[in-house]
Amino acid sequence: MTATRTETTVAGPLADDEPLGASRGERLTALAQQHGALVALLALSAVASVGFDSFLTGDNLENMAVSSAFLAVVALGMTFVIVTGGIDLSVGSLFALGGVLAAWGSQYGTLVALALPLAVCGLIGLVNGLLIARARLAPFIVTLAAMLLARGVLLAVTDEGSTTYLVDESAFFARLGQEKLLGVGLPVWITALLFVAGAVVLRRTRFGQYVYAVGGNEDAAALMGAPVARTKVAVYTLSGLCAGFAGALNAAWLVSGVTILGSGMELEAIAAVVIGGTLLSGGFGFISGSLVGVLLLKVIQNVINQIGSLDSAYQQVVSGGFLALVVVAQTWLGRRRRMV
Numbered sequence: 001m002t003a004t005r006t007e008t009t010v011a012g013p014l015a016d017d018e019p020l021g022a023s024r025g026e027r028l029t030a031l032a033q034q035h036g037a038l039v040a041l042l043a044l045s046a047v048a049s050v051g052f053d054s055f056l057t058g059d060n061l062e063n064m065a066v067s068s069a070f071l072a073v074v075a076l077g078m079t080f081v082i083v084t085g086g087i088d089l090s091v092g093s094l095f096a097l098g099g100v101l102a103a104w105g106s107q108y109g110t111l112v113a114l115a116l117p118l119a120v121c122g123l124i125g126l127v128n129g130l131l132i133a134r135a136r137l138a139p140f141i142v143t144l145a146a147m148l149l150a151r152g153v154l155l156a157v158t159d160e161g162s163t164t165y166l167v168d169e170s171a172f173f174a175r176l177g178q179e180k181l182l183g184v185g186l187p188v189w190i191t192a193l194l195f196v197a198g199a200v201v202l203r204r205t206r207f208g209q210y211v212y213a214v215g216g217n218e219d220a221a222a223l224m225g226a227p228v229a230r231t232k233v234a235v236y237t238l239s240g241l242c243a244g245f246a247g248a249l250n251a252a253w254l255v256s257g258v259t260i261l262g263s264g265m266e267l268e269a270i271a272a273v274v275i276g277g278t279l280l281s282g283g284f285g286f287i288s289g290s291l292v293g294v295l296l297l298k299v300i301q302n303v304i305n306q307i308g309s310l311d312s313a314y315q316q317v318v319s320g321g322f323l324a325l326v327v328v329a330q331t332w333l334g335r336r337r338r339m340v
Contacts, residue, residue, distance in 0.1 A: 036329065037276050037289060041296045048299065052306040062185065064298050066253065069191040070095070070246045071268055072294045075276075076198050077242030078269045079290045080235040081139075083202070085215040085282025088236060089143040089266050090128065091243040093150035094121045096262030098247025100154055102173070103165035103257030110173040113252075117244040124150060125240020129233035143236075147266070158259050167255040177252030187249050194242075199287040211235060215282025272297055274327060 048055045074091050081088045098117035105112040124146055131142045155161055167174050179186045202208040210231045213221035222228050251257045276293030278285030300318055 037292045037296055041292055041299060044296070044299055044303065048303050048306065052303070055302070055306060058183070060302070062183075064295075064302055065188045066185045068294050068298045069185075069187040070250045070253075071265065071272065071298075072191050072291055073194060073246035073249065074243050074265060075269045075272045075290045075294050076194055076287065077235075077239035078266075078273050079198070079276075079278055079285055079287055080202065080211055081239050082270070082273050082278050082280060083211050083215045083282055083285040084232060084235050085218070086132065086139040086232065086235070087143065087270070087280075088125075088128070088239045089140065090124065090146035090150055091239060091269055092262040092265035092267075093147045093154065094124060094240055094243035094262075095247040095250070095265055096259065097121060097150045097154045097157075098244035099251040099254075099261060100157055100165060100247075100257035100259060101244075102248035102251040103167050104157065106165075106167045106171055106173045106251075110171065110176075113167075113173045114245075114248055117248045118241055120153075121150075121244025121247070122237055122241040125237040125243075126233065128240065129236030132236060133229040133232035154259060158257075161259045164259065165257045167251060167257075169255050173252055174255050175252075177249060177254070185253075187253060190249065195287060195291055202287055207231070207234070212283055215284070217283070268297065280327070 045055075054060055074095055078088055078091060098121050101117040101120055102113045105114075105116040128139075128142050128146050131137045132139050158164070169178070176186055176190070181189055202211060210221070210226045210228075213224060213226045214228050214231050218228055247262070250261065272293035273285070273290045274280060274293070275296060276286060276289030276291070278289060304318065
């Protein structure tokens, strides 16, 4: 009976993958976990569109979309990590480091501007994965050390933050962040393509099944023949690559490598992933849900800015309170799902 239940968790992370014999209560619970954040996003957007005339304007929507793109790319990599039951606290520093390296490398061409942050941040993610999977160190400690390491490298590259590298606005690299397609910024299109690819990988490939299996029950996954260590190394490497690429894309948008960015981004990414329905305990999650989680956080921030009379600190208060509410709801739904 236990083995059968493990297979259900691994092979059926989404509502439309539930086995035919699943009860109505189990299907409804799975739907609530998958689409609860989307319902909240639509409801909040509807209220904001009625309460604020400028909410649905093209400029406001585009600003929200572009500013969401960078966090969304980071959250994409974080989704894979959390589905395996891990955590990555280094992504905020890797995001900032990736932006600085991309801005510095842009003087040597677009290829260097993109390859350098991907190589450095991907390497740090690879080391994280090896220490966690092979040396069996705690993800929290390993990625916390990587966060400090990346921030230290950033300070060394920028002379303690006193040097800001600029991107030539006429360079092709800058166009990746500045150009628009059909009235929408290129970062948004690039992010959309990455999420489509991520969803296909997680749901339709053998690697994606390994990710769910490792998060659902690591010992059972090993008995089933899943390459547990390689899967963990792969997801942390992917997380580093996503953070580095997001930083590079942000540098192209800002046409500079800003050293103070990325502080607290790891917490935002974790919050977005969890709000989107991915369980912190692993084995259950959605790529689409993480995107919805990012958008919901950005809409909350935008609504607070629209109010005008509220301090920006309220964004953190509301986001933190909402995250706590979601975690409680997820815990309750998870217990209910096991009972039905």
